[in-house]
Amino acid sequence: xxxxxxxxxxxxxxxxxxxxxHRLAERGIxxxxxxxxxxxxxxxxxxxxxVLYGLQLSFQPEEGGGPFANYERFFxxxxxxxxxxxxxxxxxPAALFNVxxxxxxxxxxxxxxxxKRVLTTILVVPxxxxxxxxxxxxxSYLGPAGWFNKILIGIGLTDEPVRLVxxxxxxxxSLIITGFPFAFLLTLSYLSxxxxxxxxxxxxxxxxxxRRFRHITFPLLAPGLAITFCLTFVLAFSVFPSAYLVGLPxxxxxxxxxxxxxxxxxxxxxxxxxxxxxxxxLVMLVVVGLVLVWRSTMYRGATGGKG
Amino acid sequence: MRLVGSPGAWLVWxxxxxxxxxxxxxxxxxxVNSFSVQWFGTWWPNGLTTxxxxxxxxxxxxxxxxxxxxxxxxxxxxxxxxxxxxxxxxLARRNFPGKRxxxxxxxxxxxxxxxxxxxxxxxxxxxxxLAGSVAGVxxxxxxxxxxxxxxxxxxxxxxxxxxIEAAARMCGARTLSVFTRVLAPLLVPGILAASILVLVRxxxxxxxxxLTAGPGSQTLVVSLYESMFSAGIRAQQAVDAVAVIYTGxxxxxxxxxxxxxxxxxxxxxxxxxxx
Numbered sequence: 001x002x003x004x005x006x007x008x009x010x011x012x013x014x015x016x017x018x019x020x021x022h023r024l025a026e027r028g029i030x031x032x033x034x035x036x037x038x039x040x041x042x043x044x045x046x047x048x049x050x051v052l053y054g055l056q057l058s059f060q061p062e063e064g065g066g067p068f069a070n071y072e073r074f075f076x077x078x079x080x081x082x083x084x085x086x087x088x089x090x091x092x093p094a095a096l097f098n099v100x101x102x103x104x105x106x107x108x109x110x111x112x113x114x115x116k117r118v119l120t121t122i123l124v125v126p127x128x129x130x131x132x133x134x135x136x137x138x139x140s141y142l143g144p145a146g147w148f149n150k151i152l153i154g155i156g157l158t159d160e161p162v163r164l165v166x167x168x169x170x171x172x173x174s175l176i177i178t179g180f181p182f183a184f185l186l187t188l189s190y191l192s193x194x195x196x197x198x199x200x201x202x203x204x205x206x207x208x209x210x211r212r213f214r215h216i217t218f219p220l221l222a223p224g225l226a227i228t229f230c231l232t233f234v235l236a237f238s239v240f241p242s243a244y245l246v247g248l249p250x251x252x253x254x255x256x257x258x259x260x261x262x263x264x265x266x267x268x269x270x271x272x273x274x275x276x277x278x279x280x281x282l283v284m285l286v287v288v289g290l291v292l293v294w295r296s297t298m299y300r301g302a303t304g305g306k307g
Numbered sequence: 308m309r310l311v312g313s314p315g316a317w318l319v320w321x322x323x324x325x326x327x328x329x330x331x332x333x334x335x336x337x338x339v340n341s342f343s344v345q346w347f348g349t350w351w352p353n354g355l356t357t358x359x360x361x362x363x364x365x366x367x368x369x370x371x372x373x374x375x376x377x378x379x380x381x382x383x384x385x386x387x388x389x390x391x392x393x394x395x396x397x398l399a400r401r402n403f404p405g406k407r408x409x410x411x412x413x414x415x416x417x418x419x420x421x422x423x424x425x426x427x428x429x430x431x432x433x434x435x436x437l438a439g440s441v442a443g444v445x446x447x448x449x450x451x452x453x454x455x456x457x458x459x460x461x462x463x464x465x466x467x468x469x470x471i472e473a474a475a476r477m478c479g480a481r482t483l484s485v486f487t488r489v490l491a492p493l494l495v496p497g498i499l500a501a502s503i504l505v506l507v508r509x510x511x512x513x514x515x516x517x518l519t520a521g522p523g524s525q526t527l528v529v530s531l532y533e534s535m536f537s538a539g540i541r542a543q544q545a546v547d548a549v550a551v552i553y554t555g556x557x558x559x560x561x562x563x564x565x566x567x568x569x570x571x572x573x574x575x576x577x578x579x580x581x582x
Binding site for chain 1: 315316319320322323326327329330332333334336337340347350389390391393394396397398400401403404409412413415416418419420421422423424426427428429430431446449450453454457511513514517518528531532535536546547550553554557558561565
């Protein structure tokens with residue numbers, strides 16, 4: 001049993017084998033990692049722990065019953081259960097619109113032209129408006145006596161004011177105004193990450209504008225669009241203040257955040273509120289998961305650009 | 308941009324113009340209403356005044372609200388930089404087992420909407436009697452801000468050549484002076500950009516503040532929401548005045564932010580950690 005092959009890794013004669021600190025350092029573990037400690041402790045204590053606490057709390061219903069009583073109550077009560085569909089009915093069209101509308105605009109804006117920075121800034125400004133100001137603006141601008149309805153009546157498109165706030169449309173508009181800039185920015189940055197010479201090469205080979213987009217740009221852009229859709233969908237699915245302010249919070253736009261908030265903080269039934277928050281996260285994960293599975297079937301190689 | 312374009316181009320720019328005109332009208336409606344004596348059903352209010360700013364300032368105690376907003380925003384910026392930058396440094400410079408897990412842990416609070424983790428978080432903060440105070444609001448707002456600093460600073464630190472640090476050590480610098488004389492000056496632009504973005508996000512963060520704030524610890528957005536929600540108690544113009552003050556401060560912050568950060572580049576850099 002003195003075969004030299006089983007000896008510990010090369011330690012030249014006269015030197016001790018490398019210490020544990022040295023061996024760990026070779027795998028990237030050294031004192032620098034201590035810098036991680038505050039950040040990781042912070043996320044674990046203030047993010048992971050509350051989420052797990054909420055998950056655990058959701059299995060301890062206040063009114064007794066089995067561990068799943070809160071979930072049974074949520075899915076058994078149509079008034080609670082239907083909030084999922086109400087929210088999806090708002091979030092999916094809003095996210096789809098935001099992504100689809102940003103494609104042509106970003107496509108026109110990918111090159112360099114005068115005033116590009118100004119236009120980008122103007123398109124990004126709505127992010128700063130925030131949901132609350134947007135709601136206030138929607139009420140005054142799109143309301144029955146607002147300028148929008150006055151113009152519609154003025155040019156004879158309609159005789160009576162169109163009802164655009166305090167219903168489904170108000171919330172949808174608010175989701176578009178706050179979500180579009182975000183989707184646009186993401187799409188623009190994905191699009192500028194695609195090497196323009198690929199399209200030029202296709203043009204040299206005789207592809208017209210439509211076919212260049214269909215066969216070159218779009219397939220390269222699609223994975224980015226999937227991510228953009230996921231992010232805007234998640235934002236829209238958790239819509240909260242605007243559903244109260246420009247929607248019909250007890251009816252058409254009784255979204256899932258409203259019931260989660262009301263159960264937890266108005267009725268102080270924290271377990272039910274946590275259970276609804278978990279359902280909310282689950283629905284989002286399912287939709288995002290579906291989109292990402294679909295995305296994994298797409299081309300994922302280099303796009304050749306700076307991105 | 309060519310002046311004579313294809314029908315498609317006209318359609319796209321037309322739609323953009325339509326969106327922007329309506330957006331402008333939306334903001335203008337709020338601004339005009341906040342200055343109007345009375346505006347009901349006409350094209351233009353029958354008189355302009357600044358009285359409602361004064362009354363909003365007094366009735367809502369806006370000075371206190373602004374002080375709280377400033378305190379919260381500055382504390383969140385300072386703490387998230389202090390916690391986030393060292394983490395970003397370690398993530399940028401070392402490859403260690405479990406790095407992916409740590410990255411995902413920092414991605415989740417940004418990807419998940421505040422409403423989902425905000426409710427359990429507020430429950431926990433209420434349990435420890437932290438909610439309802441300025442400290443609770445700061446803690447809640449740190450949850451998305453620290454990961455945001457980590458994720459924006461990591462690529463920034465990656466692009467700083469590690470040989471610069473090695474060279475400083477070769478010349479005999481100790482860790483402290485490597486940090487203060489070499490790293491810190493190189494990090495300043497990145498920290499500045501991240502801080503401004505965190506500032507904008509914190510001032511605009513509604514959900515988390517709303518869930519954790521009590522009387523006396525509301526920020527501007529939340530008190531704007533409260534004044535809108537209890538509309539009817541006070542004049543619509545006063546609510547609009549608060550809205551204008553809020554938008555004005557957000558616009559100033561955004562203009563400052565855009566001087567330091569190019570929005571498209573930021574997203575491109577952020578894109579990388581995504582799977």
